[in-house]
Amino acid sequence: xxxxxxxxxxxxxxxxxxxxxxxxxxxxxxxxxxxxxxxxxxxxxxxxxxxxxxxxxxxxxxxxxxxxxxxxxxxxxxxxxxxxxxxxxxxxxxxxxxxxxxxxxxxxxxxxxxxxxxxxxxxxxxxxxxxxxxxxxxxxxxxxxxxxxxxxxxxxxxxxxxxxxxxxxxxxxxxxxxxxxxxxxxxxxxxxxxxxxxxxxxxxxxxxxxxxxxxxxxxxxxxxxxxxxxxxxxxxxxxxxxxxxxxxxxxxxxxxxxxxxxxxxxxxxxxxxxxxxxxxxxxxxxxxxxxxxxxxxxxxxxxxxxxxxxxxxxxxxxxxxxxxxxxxxxxxxxxxxxxxxxxxxxxxxxxxxxxxxxxxxxxxxxxxxxxxxxxxxxxxxxxxxxxxxxxxxxxxxxxxxxxxxxxxxxxxxxxxxxxxxxxxxxxxxxxxxxxxxxxxxxxxxxxxxxxxxxxxxxxxxxxxxxxxxxxxxxxxxxxxxxxxxxxxxxxxxxxxxxxxxxxxxxxxxxxxx
Numbered sequence: 001x002x003x004x005x006x007x008x009x010x011x012x013x014x015x016x017x018x019x020x021x022x023x024x025x026x027x028x029x030x031x032x033x034x035x036x037x038x039x040x041x042x043x044x045x046x047x048x049x050x051x052x053x054x055x056x057x058x059x060x061x062x063x064x065x066x067x068x069x070x071x072x073x074x075x076x077x078x079x080x081x082x083x084x085x086x087x088x089x090x091x092x093x094x095x096x097x098x099x100x101x102x103x104x105x106x107x108x109x110x111x112x113x114x115x116x117x118x119x120x121x122x123x124x125x126x127x128x129x130x131x132x133x134x135x136x137x138x139x140x141x142x143x144x145x146x147x148x149x150x151x152x153x154x155x156x157x158x159x160x161x162x163x164x165x166x167x168x169x170x171x172x173x174x175x176x177x178x179x180x181x182x183x184x185x186x187x188x189x190x191x192x193x194x195x196x197x198x199x200x201x202x203x204x205x206x207x208x209x210x211x212x213x214x215x216x217x218x219x220x221x222x223x224x225x226x227x228x229x230x231x232x233x234x235x236x237x238x239x240x241x242x243x244x245x246x247x248x249x250x251x252x253x254x255x256x257x258x259x260x261x262x263x264x265x266x267x268x269x270x271x272x273x274x275x276x277x278x279x280x281x282x283x284x285x286x287x288x289x290x291x292x293x294x295x296x297x298x299x300x301x302x303x304x305x306x307x308x309x310x311x312x313x314x315x316x317x318x319x320x321x322x323x324x325x326x327x328x329x330x331x332x333x334x335x336x337x338x339x340x341x342x343x344x345x346x347x348x349x350x351x352x353x354x355x356x357x358x359x360x361x362x363x364x365x366x367x368x369x370x371x372x373x374x375x376x377x378x379x380x381x382x383x384x385x386x387x388x389x390x391x392x393x394x395x396x397x398x399x400x401x402x403x404x405x406x407x408x409x410x411x412x413x414x415x416x417x418x419x420x421x422x423x424x425x426x427x428x429x430x431x432x433x434x435x436x437x438x439x440x441x442x443x444x445x446x447x448x449x450x451x452x453x454x455x456x457x458x459x460x461x462x463x464x465x466x467x468x469x470x471x472x473x474x475x476x477x478x479x480x481x482x483x484x485x486x487x488x489x490x491x492x493x494x495x496x497x498x499x500x501x502x503x504x505x506x507x508x509x510x511x512x513x
Contacts, residue, residue: 032256066217071210080202091213092250098212112196127155136179215249220385241323255310262383263302332370339465340430350471360430364423382410425455443512454497464493471511
């Protein structure tokens, strides 16, 4: 790769993002920076990727859904004329096409070519280099070590094939050690970036290195504590937000400015089978950190979160940081929703089969809904993430888990709806009371009766949801119960049910075509 190719379309965009714009701005930038992007579906990251498990190889063949832009300013000495610059403490999962190198102190220093060397030393690679050469292998014969010498013909799966000086060939299954005379050229112990540079004079310079790496991601975790109010369907909640960062990129980032981008950033299609660095199970750094804090701002069509102080993100670690201080006493509505239709088919033209869609289910779904507004005590962009809800047990003060869901990126002044689970003591049933079809006049009528039963000792409010699925043209016949039409086919009927009572919603609907 040459210097001109690194300024091509893809690399140019990455370098522009990583290096910022203008000399004055770049000189004022912090010496180390990492901007992390996540492409994970909220809540979809396998816990095995970020918890310690002896013998488990996290990420290998299971790419982490995220990436980062890494930028670092460092002082180095560059010789006059052509010279080589080597940097070893870089991520193992670099995208080599995104690497950029720039001198901040000598604009005449330029890159002739650059390479990313990742042929790391290992037993297999060492033996590959010594095929057709003489080696000494230490084996055990009886209870004593012995040395077997010969020309290496093959080395696969822990098995050596050697030819001695007389031409005899022997197979060595298992060995205790191998004596090699030298370390072959071209093998390195750590991933290395290598630049061939041209400089007019010798001396110290400050250079800026930037690249994109895979194997690192972030997501948001929200912890909600729900408290019931005087009304069983109204309450409050406290909301705390945490950023979880998973690093398996093959490098640690020491005392680095951290930025997180929240939003759906489009990327060109890439190969799914990404090589992930082999290594030990990740260490966990899950302890809460009281400070520093994130500053949030709009950035292009996304949101950018910048940590106020440098932080360290070790390799093979999961780190948590508080995204924003806990928001308290947010008004919340508990919604019990009974959608009794077991199956609804959206196929277009009239569904005249009387028995289609009459199956009923009994479950009543439970949701929490609140406004993400400053007036209600929140009012900040909420990155996509997993939401876990707990409730205090008044008998012992313990915090008990009551449900979880995932949310999409949610702007200010929008509603958040969290599905909690299914009600235990509130159940429903739905049945078709009457059906008539007039094929000649191209119309049909159907009468539906929905019953919801409350087995609690307190009253409840339930929303009965019905979808008018038989055709797009429909209307109620006669007087319909109190309702709200949500869209072209969905209707909500609110009901209040007394303790150990029941409520019935009955309506007749006409379809025509």
